[in-house]
Amino acid sequence: MIETPVKTRTALSFAAAAAVAALALASCATAAPGTQAAPPSSSTSAAAVAPQGSVPASGSGDNAAGGSSAPTVTGKDALALKGPALAQTVPDVTAAVKxxxxxxxxxxxxxxxxxxxxxxxxxxxxxxxxxxxxxxxxxxxxxxxxxxxxxxxxxxxxxxxxxxxxxxxxxxxxxxxxxxxxxxxxxxxxxxxxxxxxxxxxxxxxxxxxxxxxxxxxxxxxxxxxxxxxxxxxxxxxxDRTERELEAAKATVSQLKANTPVAPRGLVLYVRGTAGVFFILGKDYGAGDIVTALGLEDAAAKNGITQLKPANAEALVSLDPQVVLAMKDGVESTGGVEGLIKRQGMAATTAGANQRIITAADGQLLSYGPRTPANLVSLATAIYTEGK
CATH class of the missing domain: 3.40.50.1980 (Nitrogenase molybdenum iron protein domain)
Structure with a gap:
């Protein structure tokens, strides 16, 4: 018999995790009819795709999808890009053992x-x-x-x-x-x-x-x-494989952001429907590490936001994000990118004015596990290569 303790770490508390789930549950259950599952905005760009196999493991040709390494993609200056982008949903994890x-x-x-x-x-x-x-x-x-x-x-x-x-x-x-x-x-x-x-x-x-x-x-x-x-x-x-892939992903992100002279202010927003479910996610909700790993300045952390904060007009204008990350289904439920920008305060931000809304699959954006390396590359590709 194997007996092993599940390690205890300072991380997202059960109360915080439950709060996120409760937000999603409440929004799905109480939003007014017709406010959910709105069709994607016609202005949303084609999927920003990191080619399958773009996260090679160090010392091998393996990657999160089990394919071979891909050619290096040159990034643009993210501060000059405009328009939304959709990060490609990353491939399934392959088994590390047979x-x-x-x-x-x-x-x-x-x-x-x-x-x-x-x-x-x-x-x-x-x-x-x-x-x-x-x-x-x-x-x-x-x-x-x-x-x-x-x-x-x-x-x-x-x-x-x-x-x-x-x-x-x-x-x-x-x-x-x-x-x-x-x-x-x-x-x-x-x-x-x-x-x-x-x-x-x-x-x-x-x-x-x-x-x-x-x-x-x-x-x-x-x-x-x-x-x-x-x-x-x-x-x-x-x-071990995930760690190798994560190091390779960080190197790829570094290459993609090489032509962006200053780290853009980044923010993760949680939105559901057209009513009151609209929040800024801090590091305790998983936003901090993703934002930083993507080469963005964590606007929430810089302003002392570590947990969940209502995304009201005052907060958004004060933080003035240049890049907003959000869940794809959430943005669609609020009327697409146009609907999100109509939220009070959003149009007054740099990200809102430039429509720099980067969306990813709901189960992918803040996932920390075996698919994280491929997720980082997919998001970075959207941030640093997609847009007008």
Whole structure:
């Protein structure tokens, strides 16, 4: 039997993670009819694409998609670009090992301090707001063990699996139980604690992880999932590969931003519908590391915003972002780029005036896991090459 503690780190608290999920849930459930799923703005540019294989691992031709390295792309001066851009959805993670053989039972101490013994991994659900846990399961070679998915799991390989979420990012316990899962992995950013307790009462093993929106904690998070699945060696291989890819991605971002003389002020906005769901995301919500890794100046951090702040006109004008990052579905739900810019204060910002709105798939923008390297390249390509 393997017994491993799930590490505790200073990161996004459960309360903060739950708040993001609650925002998404509330906005989906309460927005007025006709305000959701508005068609994409006609002004949105073609997808800004980092060619598949543009994140080579150091010392090899491997990358997040399992392809070969691509030619270097020359970036433009991002401060001179205008118009929106859509970052390409990155490819699915490839397994770091073939035919993994979990060593079970495995006992871990989860993020609540409770010891959990995992006896089976044959029927899995991995549930978190950005699909990171699912990416990790796939990277560990257990894709075929997944029996369902959340609406955040947009991986191509999982498109035929039943969805177990409802009303945004709430959990449908009946749908979960119908799948007879032997194990659920979650950081509770999807579903409530009450529902996970219901599932445990029904005999389902649930392992809770800390939500860790940081580049520095990706390897630890992968190790923790590997320990819970009885695959510590596979997790080490996946973590090592991801680290190599991350270093290569940072080098690619550096090349792309080489022609931008001053770091543009960057901001991550969370928007849903046309009502009141409009927030600035700080580093505690996963925005800081992504903004900085993309070569942008973190406008939120510079102004002392570390958590969640209403994106009112005063705040937006004060921060005056030059580049705004946002979730694709969120921007579409508010009327596309034109609808976002009509929000009070947005048109008065440099990003609003120039329509420099960079969107990415909702489950990708702030994901910290095996797909992060490819995500960084995709976002950087949109920022530094796409636009007028």
């Amino acid at each position: 035919n993994p053989r979990p060593k079970l039972p495995a006992t871990v101490t989860d993020s609540t301090g409770k010891k959990i013994t995992v006896a089976k991994t044959d029927r899995l659900l991995a549930l978190d707001l950005y699909g990171t846990l699912t990416d990790t399961v796939i990277g560990l070679g257990l894709q075929k063990s997944l029996v369902g998915r959340s609406n955040s799991d947009t991986q191509a390989a999982l498109k035929d699996l039943p969805v177990v979420t409802q009303d945004g990012h709430d959990l449908n316990t009946e749908a979960v139980l119908n799948l007879r899962p032997s194990l659920i992995l979650t950081n509770t950013t999807i579903g409530s604690e009450d529902k996970y307790r219901q599932l445990e009462s029904a005999g389902v093993t649930v392992v809770r992880f800390e939500s860790t929106p940081s580049l520095d904690t990706i390897d630890d998070a992968i190790d923790e999932v590997g320990d819970a699945l009885g695959l510590p060696q596979a997790a080490q291989e996946l973590a």
